Amino acid sequence: MAGGPGPAMSRRARSGLVATGLVAAAGLLAHVEPPVHAVDDGVASTPAWLDCAACHAEIDGQWRDSLHAAAWTDPIVQAEFARSPGPSCRGCHAPASVAAPDDADAAARGIDCVACHVRDGWILAAWPSPAGVLAHPVRAAPAQATVDACRGCHQFDFADDGIHDPREPLQDTLAEWARSTAAEEDRTCQSCHMAERRDADGVRRTSHALRGLDDPELLAEAVRVDGEAIADATGVTVQLELHGHRIGHAFPTGDLFREAVLTVRTDDGAKDALVLKRWLASTIDPDGDDHHIRQVDDTRVPPPGDGPLRDELRLDDPTATRVQWELRLHRLAPGAARSRGLDAHASGIAVARGEFPVQRRR
Numbered sequence: 001m002a003g004g005p006g007p008a009m010s011r012r013a014r015s016g017l018v019a020t021g022l023v024a025a026a027g028l029l030a031h032v033e034p035p036v037h038a039v040d041d042g043v044a045s046t047p048a049w050l051d052c053a054a055c056h057a058e059i060d061g062q063w064r065d066s067l068h069a070a071a072w073t074d075p076i077v078q079a080e081f082a083r084s085p086g087p088s089c090r091g092c093h094a095p096a097s098v099a100a101p102d103d104a105d106a107a108a109r110g111i112d113c114v115a116c117h118v119r120d121g122w123i124l125a126a127w128p129s130p131a132g133v134l135a136h137p138v139r140a141a142p143a144q145a146t147v148d149a150c151r152g153c154h155q156f157d158f159a160d161d162g163i164h165d166p167r168e169p170l171q172d173t174l175a176e177w178a179r180s181t182a183a184e185e186d187r188t189c190q191s192c193h194m195a196e197r198r199d200a201d202g203v204r205r206t207s208h209a210l211r212g213l214d215d216p217e218l219l220a221e222a223v224r225v226d227g228e229a230i231a232d233a234t235g236v237t238v239q240l241e242l243h244g245h246r247i248g249h250a251f252p253t254g255d256l257f258r259e260a261v262l263t264v265r266t267d268d269g270a271k272d273a274l275v276l277k278r279w280l281a282s283t284i285d286p287d288g289d290d291h292h293i294r295q296v297d298d299t300r301v302p303p304p305g306d307g308p309l310r311d312e313l314r315l316d317d318p319t320a321t322r323v324q325w326e327l328r329l330h331r332l333a334p335g336a337a338r339s340r341g342l343d344a345h346a347s348g349i350a351v352a353r354g355e356f357p358v359q360r361r362r
């Protein structure tokens with residue numbers, strides 16, 4: 001089983017994001033300044049259509065329940081920002097506050113409608129109404145219907161901070177997607193995370209509620225757990241094979257804090273566990289003396305199409321007749337949750353469970 005240090009997301013690691021974050025987010029955020037219309041007396045005023053909620057109430061309601069809306073106020077983000085306040089964080093977690101770091105209201109909007117839809121005074125739309133929209137200017141942006149709408153924030157490297165290897169990704173979701181069957185089948189991020197439907201008038205609508213870790217159905221289908229439990233004289237060996245199933249990237253994906261734990265146990269309480277995560281350690285580059293924190297192992301479930309994760313666990317209970325397994329996903333490791341006063345997150349989120357009968361070989 002994989003060993004090694006915990007996620008080395010130290011204070012300096014996060015601060016080290018500064019440069020990279022800005023570079024990574026630059027493509028996306030270069031034009032995110034809220035459009036302002038200069039009026040004659042030189043005082044800037046904002047167009048009325050910037051109040052998206054006034055007309056798009058349903059989408060606004062969906063968005064308000066999403067982690068994009070809470071990307072700044074989220075207690076896990078706030079706890080980490082308090083430990084390592086990098087100026088880059090706002091670029092992805094609260095774009096509206098980049099230009100106004102002291103504006104708490106702007107920050108509290110998280111990733112708002114403007115961050116994704118407004119550039120240079122135009123509203124970007126993947127599927128503009130052929131007849132146009134009277135309420136505001138609309139510009140066709142076909143990229144909004146592709147994974148590129150998500151790339152700027154969900155794929156980025158470590159900063160060149162002298163501590164981390166800047167050639168390595170801090171978040172790698174788009175690259176994971178690129179080698180998955182989802183990419184082959186042209187299933188975008190939106191297809192799983194922004195459910196699509198037609199409204200009563202046949203207009204295409206996408207949910208902004210952002211299906212994610214709060215959606216038990218999405219989680220339950222993410223991974224298929226196959227296994228065999230075989231008893232011998234001293235205990236039971238559980239051979240596991242985990243396949244990415246209805247998912248478009250590794251499991252878990254995203255932030256380095258994420259980890260999943262697969263626990264197996266018998267009725268008598270014998271227990272063992274497999275930790276699924278990216279393992280970082282300080283190592284010397286094989287080509288030279290370059291000393292950096294880099295990824296030394298990855299025990300996550302690979303994206304579908306990129307092979308299964310195979311591993312073996314051992315239970316010290318030779319008379320067991322069945323083995324129960326449970327898969328839980330942790331937004332942050334239990335120890336990290338407790339040390340930040342976020343005890344509610346210590347137990348993680350139930351993903352799936354099942355059992356294997358114990359086979360006896362003579």
Ligand code: HEC
Pocket residue numbers: 048049050051052053054055056113114117118123124125126127128129130132133135136138
């Ligand atoms: C005064 C009302 C109003 C306001 C304010 C408003 N919209 Fe719209 N918007 C509409 C109407 C009406 C449509 C066309 C029908 C529909 O899609 O609901 C539309 C369509 C859209 C579309 C699809 C493009 C198309 O051609 O159909 C997008 C994307 C959009 N709005 C985003 C926004 C965003 C983002 C904001 C805030 C920055 C905003 N809207 C503010 C009324 C408004």
Ligand code: HEC
Pocket residue numbers: 028067068070071072074077091092093095111115116149150151152153154189190193194210211212213214
């Ligand atoms: C402006 C940056 C930005 C863009 C653009 C962006 N995201 Fe995110 N996304 C974030 C951040 C930051 C979080 C984490 C928020 C938190 O955990 O508090 C996040 C979280 C998520 C989550 C986790 C939700 C959950 O409940 O677990 C999903 C899913 C997601 N984004 C999908 C997408 C998709 C799909 C797109 C493209 C259509 C996209 N994002 C575009 C920054 C962005």
Ligand code: HEC
Pocket residue numbers: 147150154173174177182187188189190191192193212213218219221222246247248249250251252253254255258331
């Ligand atoms: C075939 C469906 C599918 C596709 C396509 C897909 N995802 Fe996911 N995504 C999932 C499932 C299932 C989960 C929950 C398990 C997990 O967290 O890994 C998830 C979780 C996430 C999370 C939350 C991770 C966390 O721990 O907070 C983010 C962020 C995310 N996806 C972003 C993306 C992005 C960006 C893309 C496009 C490159 C994408 N997803 C494509 C199914 C999909």
Ligand code: HEC
Pocket residue numbers: 052053056059060061063068111112113114115116117125126127144145146149190194204205206207208
């Ligand atoms: C993380 C980026 C992101 C944020 C934040 C966001 N949107 Fe969108 N929105 C998209 C994407 C991507 C699409 C197109 C999805 C597709 O067609 O695959 C879309 C589609 C739309 C559409 C046209 C389709 C439909 O369902 O009517 C409207 C209108 C819209 N958004 C309004 C809003 C409003 C209003 C807000 C704020 C409450 C908002 N969006 C916030 C990314 C975002």
Ligand code: HEC
Pocket residue numbers: 014015017018020021022024025074076077078080081084085086087088089090091092093152153154155156171253254255257258331332
């Ligand atoms: C290039 C974009 C980007 C930058 C810069 C960035 N983040 Fe994030 N961050 C994300 C995305 C995307 C997610 C969501 C991934 C997921 O759901 O697993 C995230 C997730 C997180 C999480 C986990 C939140 C949760 O809900 O569990 C924390 C904590 C966090 N970021 C802190 C920070 C801090 C602090 C900074 C600045 C030092 C920062 N981030 C800079 C994109 C970014």
